[in-house]
Amino acid sequence: xxxxxxxxxxxxxxxxxxxxxxxxxxxxxxxxxxxxxxxxxxxxxxxxxxxxxxxxxxxxxxxxxxxxxxxxxxxxxxxxxxxxxxxxxxxxxxxxxxxxxxxxxxxxxxxxxxxxxxxxxxxxxxxxxxxxxxxxxxxxxxxxxxxxxxxxxxxxxxxxxxxxxxxxxxxxxxxxxxxxxxxxxxxxxxxxxxxxxxxxxxxxxxxxxxxxxxxxxxxxxxxxxxxxxxxxxxxxxxxxxxxxxxxxxxxxxxxxxxxxxxxxxxxxxxxxxxxxxxxxxxxxxxxxxxxxxxxxx
Amino acid sequence: xxxxxxxxxxxxxxxxxxxxxxxxxxxxxxxxxxxxxxxxxxxxxxxxxxxxxxxxxxxxxxxxxxxxxxxxxxxxxxxxxxxxxxxxxxxxxxxxxxxxxxxxxxxxxxxxxxxxxxxxxxxxxxxxxxxxxxxxxxxxxxxxxxxxxxxxxxxxxxxxxxxxxxxxxxxxxxxxxxxxxxxxxxxxxxxxxxxxxxxxxxxxxxxxxxxxxxxxxxxxxxxxxxxxxxxxxxxxxxxxxxxxxxxxxxxxxxxxxxxxxxxxxxxxxxxxxxxxxxxxxxxxxxxxxxxxxxxxxxxxxxxxxxxxxxxxxxxxxxxxxxxxxxxxxxxxxxxxxxxxxxxxxxxxxxxxxxxxxxxxxxxxxxxxxxxxxxxx
Amino acid sequence: xxxxxxxxxxxxxxxxxxxxxxxxxxxxxxxxxxxxxxxxxxxxxxxxxxxxxxxxxxxxxxxxxxxxxxxxxxxxxxxxxxxxxxxxxxxxxxxxxxxxxxxxxxxxxxxxxxxxxxxxxxxxxxxxxxxxxxxxxxxxxxxxxxxxxxxxxxxxxxxxxxxxxxxxxxxxxxxxxxxxxxxxxxxxxxxxxxxxxxxxx
Numbered sequence: 001x002x003x004x005x006x007x008x009x010x011x012x013x014x015x016x017x018x019x020x021x022x023x024x025x026x027x028x029x030x031x032x033x034x035x036x037x038x039x040x041x042x043x044x045x046x047x048x049x050x051x052x053x054x055x056x057x058x059x060x061x062x063x064x065x066x067x068x069x070x071x072x073x074x075x076x077x078x079x080x081x082x083x084x085x086x087x088x089x090x091x092x093x094x095x096x097x098x099x100x101x102x103x104x105x106x107x108x109x110x111x112x113x114x115x116x117x118x119x120x121x122x123x124x125x126x127x128x129x130x131x132x133x134x135x136x137x138x139x140x141x142x143x144x145x146x147x148x149x150x151x152x153x154x155x156x157x158x159x160x161x162x163x164x165x166x167x168x169x170x171x172x173x174x175x176x177x178x179x180x181x182x183x184x185x186x187x188x189x190x191x192x193x194x195x196x197x198x199x200x201x202x203x204x205x206x207x208x209x210x211x212x213x214x215x216x217x218x219x220x221x222x223x224x225x226x227x228x229x230x231x232x233x234x235x236x237x238x239x240x241x242x243x244x245x246x247x248x249x250x251x252x253x254x255x256x257x258x259x260x261x262x263x264x265x266x267x268x269x270x271x272x273x274x275x276x277x278x279x280x281x282x283x284x285x286x287x288x289x290x291x292x293x294x295x296x297x
Numbered sequence: 298x299x300x301x302x303x304x305x306x307x308x309x310x311x312x313x314x315x316x317x318x319x320x321x322x323x324x325x326x327x328x329x330x331x332x333x334x335x336x337x338x339x340x341x342x343x344x345x346x347x348x349x350x351x352x353x354x355x356x357x358x359x360x361x362x363x364x365x366x367x368x369x370x371x372x373x374x375x376x377x378x379x380x381x382x383x384x385x386x387x388x389x390x391x392x393x394x395x396x397x398x399x400x401x402x403x404x405x406x407x408x409x410x411x412x413x414x415x416x417x418x419x420x421x422x423x424x425x426x427x428x429x430x431x432x433x434x435x436x437x438x439x440x441x442x443x444x445x446x447x448x449x450x451x452x453x454x455x456x457x458x459x460x461x462x463x464x465x466x467x468x469x470x471x472x473x474x475x476x477x478x479x480x481x482x483x484x485x486x487x488x489x490x491x492x493x494x495x496x497x498x499x500x501x502x503x504x505x506x507x508x509x510x511x512x513x514x515x516x517x518x519x520x521x522x523x524x525x526x527x528x529x530x531x532x533x534x535x536x537x538x539x540x541x542x543x544x545x546x547x548x549x550x551x552x553x554x555x556x557x558x559x560x561x562x563x564x565x566x567x568x569x570x571x572x573x574x575x576x577x578x579x580x581x582x583x584x585x586x587x588x589x590x591x592x593x594x595x596x597x598x599x600x601x602x603x604x605x606x607x608x609x610x611x612x613x614x615x616x617x618x619x620x621x622x623x624x625x626x627x628x629x630x631x632x633x634x635x636x637x638x639x640x641x642x643x644x645x646x647x648x649x650x651x652x653x654x655x656x657x658x659x660x661x662x663x664x665x666x667x668x669x670x671x672x673x
Numbered sequence: 674x675x676x677x678x679x680x681x682x683x684x685x686x687x688x689x690x691x692x693x694x695x696x697x698x699x700x701x702x703x704x705x706x707x708x709x710x711x712x713x714x715x716x717x718x719x720x721x722x723x724x725x726x727x728x729x730x731x732x733x734x735x736x737x738x739x740x741x742x743x744x745x746x747x748x749x750x751x752x753x754x755x756x757x758x759x760x761x762x763x764x765x766x767x768x769x770x771x772x773x774x775x776x777x778x779x780x781x782x783x784x785x786x787x788x789x790x791x792x793x794x795x796x797x798x799x800x801x802x803x804x805x806x807x808x809x810x811x812x813x814x815x816x817x818x819x820x821x822x823x824x825x826x827x828x829x830x831x832x833x834x835x836x837x838x839x840x841x842x843x844x845x846x847x848x849x850x851x852x853x854x855x856x857x858x859x860x861x862x863x864x865x866x867x868x869x870x871x872x873x874x
Contacts, residue, residue, distance in 0.1 A: 027798035030867035037493040047635025147794040171650035190650040212493040221821040
């Protein structure tokens with residue numbers, strides 16, 4: 001600990017703060033999808049950069065955990081690197097980029113492609129925990145709406161999309177109903193990932209630091225994406241497959257390869273892509289050769 | 298290409314190195330000392346202490362140095378440090394009536410007991426760049442400063458600098474002209490660093506939020522309340538700045554002991570109140586308090602505090618400055634800057650899903666295949 | 674005097690990791706209701722508490738979490754121990770308690786279970802977590818559990834708890850999202866029952 005963090009407790013937070021967060025977490029698990037207010041602390045990373053997820057991870061993490069941190073599905077994005085370093089320094093835990101090896105996964109904006117197990121906990125970083133925020137900015141009102149299950153505005157919002165555009169256009173942070181009761185923000189994951197939340201074997205914890213809310217989805221819990229009988233929920237699909245590993249079942253990132261409309265599609269989940277390539281799967285492009293330009297549709 | 302997009306550890310290390318270089322600037326120029334910042338950029342230090350909610354001039358000066366003069370960043374550094382400190386004791390309320398006053402003015406009375414004391418203020422300076430300060434920077438700093446102004450020379454009357462200086466609002470209070478404010482000791486005082494802010498928020502937690510709130514945001518809100526966005530007819534009843542003693546009562550002693558002095562700025566705004574069916578017309582109060590010398594902040598805070606009392610006083614809530622949830626949810630510079638600046642983080646997964654949606658919508662449009670949902 | 678000696682009985686040997694281990698066990702318990710989980714650490718229990726109940730309070734109670742003690746547990750030595758190690762306020766009001774420790778009576782019921790704080794409609798998290806001390810926990814009982822966290826219905830035996838207890842818990846479940854949450858604490862193991870768990874039989 002030559003970096004000046006030696007004076008801090010295990011996993012940075014003091015024990016009293018951890019107890020406060022742990023009590024909030026237990027209530028969150030007992031009330032699936034309900035946002036539990038907690039006295040979020042200032043963290044040495046900025047608000048909006050994962051302080052909620054970091055506080056949840058810090059309260060949960062044990063010396064024997066193996067931590068994986070992803071941002072946009074990737075382990076090597078700068079903010080994921082920064083958060084992983086934070087816990088290596090303050091908790092001294094083992095870290096991994098392999099989804100299969102992790103016991104604790106902190107994520108921003110994705111759920112790994114590999115199904116999670118009972119031996120794992122996934123912690124989501126949440127910017128705006130309130131799914132009704134865009135329809136009603138007041139906390140005092142949204143609290144009542146949740147208490148009374150007054151969710152008509154959400155259905156109206158989705159229906160207006162259909163009326164104007166012929167489909168529901170919410171493509172990420174797509175609202176879900178948990179255990180048939182509360183409507184919940186899944187955090188800004190693409191709706192491609194929504195179905196993974198349903199009946200997941202792993203515990204799902206959500207931390208919103210700036211908004212000071214913690215919520216949870218227990219394992220084996222019903223998580224339904226809101227929709228209509230005649231406009232059922234559907235996930236994103238690509239005509240392309242991953243240029244590196246050839247996967248056609250994963251969420252793809254689009255990369256602009258030149259200024260003539262060249263595009264390359266690759267797995268957003270870098271571990272999934274790497275595992276497939278290690279198993280011999282190949283896409284059209286050899287890493288890191290220059291891709292052939294494609295024309296955008 | 299792939300590697301370049303994904304960034305990584307090396308990039309972060311390099312950024313830290315470049316930041317350290319940029320902070321230091323030209324190594325031929327002498328490095329700023331913490332003491333220089335604490336002494337010569339005192340108002341910046343006071344602001345960082347106030348919004349950082351930690352009274353420590355040395356640490357605040359260090360934060361300013363480390364933040365390269367970025368005040369919001371310095372506040373953030375100080376807050377992140379503060380949150381790790383153990384809580385050893387809770388002080389007794391400070392008593393500003395027995396402040397050792399350095400500045401004390403009232404706009405509501407020509408003269409007040411205790412006198413008007415201008416103290417160190419920009420108020421009556423002509424805002425002309427003083428090139429002698431630039432010149433002085435090149436000569437030996439040891440050149441003796443002008444003779445210190447004597448305290449009595451700043452005073453407009455012959456009152457002594459010691460002893461209690463009654464607050465202007467207390468004088469009005471004696472006549473029953475202003476609402477009475479009594480501390481409710483039956484209720485525990487809220488603590489926004491220990492309990493999440495919830496709404497409706499009581500005045501104790503509102504005032505805490507405002508003191509930590511961003512000066513610029515409160516200034517604009519206070520200003521808006523003067524321009525008709527919210528009913529406000531404020532008078533600066535009193536602004537005072539000086540030092541007060543901080544006392545704690547250790548459990549084992551059972552009586553108060555003095556643990557040191559802090560400098561604070563206090564502003565009491567006096568506002569009109571028409572009265573109601575149950576209450577005669579009376580003046581009402583808005584309150585502002587900051588660490589150090591943050592007069593603009595204290596005044597703006599007092600305006601906003603009064604505006605936020607609209608609902609409790611039975612006034613219409615129509616303007617942003619009167620809306621507690623709007624003001625308190627957005628006044629914290631550390632929260633606000635974090636969330637605004639997080640837009641710099643990668644969002645390409647979400648953007649990709651938006652791309653898919655927009656392309657699909659455009660395809661549907663060009664195919665003229667907008668499904669037939671009746672207009673409503 | 675005895676109170677002071679009992680207060681000096683040790684708490685956690687290694688506070689941070691022990692508290693974490695107990696918390697993780699409780700978190701797993703509430704995540705997978707009905708799963709029987711071993712107490713992960715050894716601890717010298719204070720008078721009237723079994724080791725599991727003691728460990729849960731050590732891990733989670735503090736000055737912000739008032740504790741309620743049932744009469745046959747509430748002794749001066751235990752009060753001293755709790756105040757020394759947790760610093761938690763002890764409350765006589767069930768509705769104020771963040772945590773409560775209760776024992777089944779001679780009939781296997783828990784007196785006044787329905788009077789603990791169920792939380793408010795707008796803030797259902799302000800409910801009591803009730804630690805019920807039991808003799809044993811086995812997976813072969815007549816009580817069937819279902820709900821979130823339970824992939825396939827589970828069975829549970831928790832002697833000496835009687836059908837009267839499970840009936841109160843069933844009513845509690847019906848109040849969702851309000852309701853208490855329960856930790857069944859046997860001397861060396863625990864089962865957690867959040868309000869989402871439906872108990873039948």
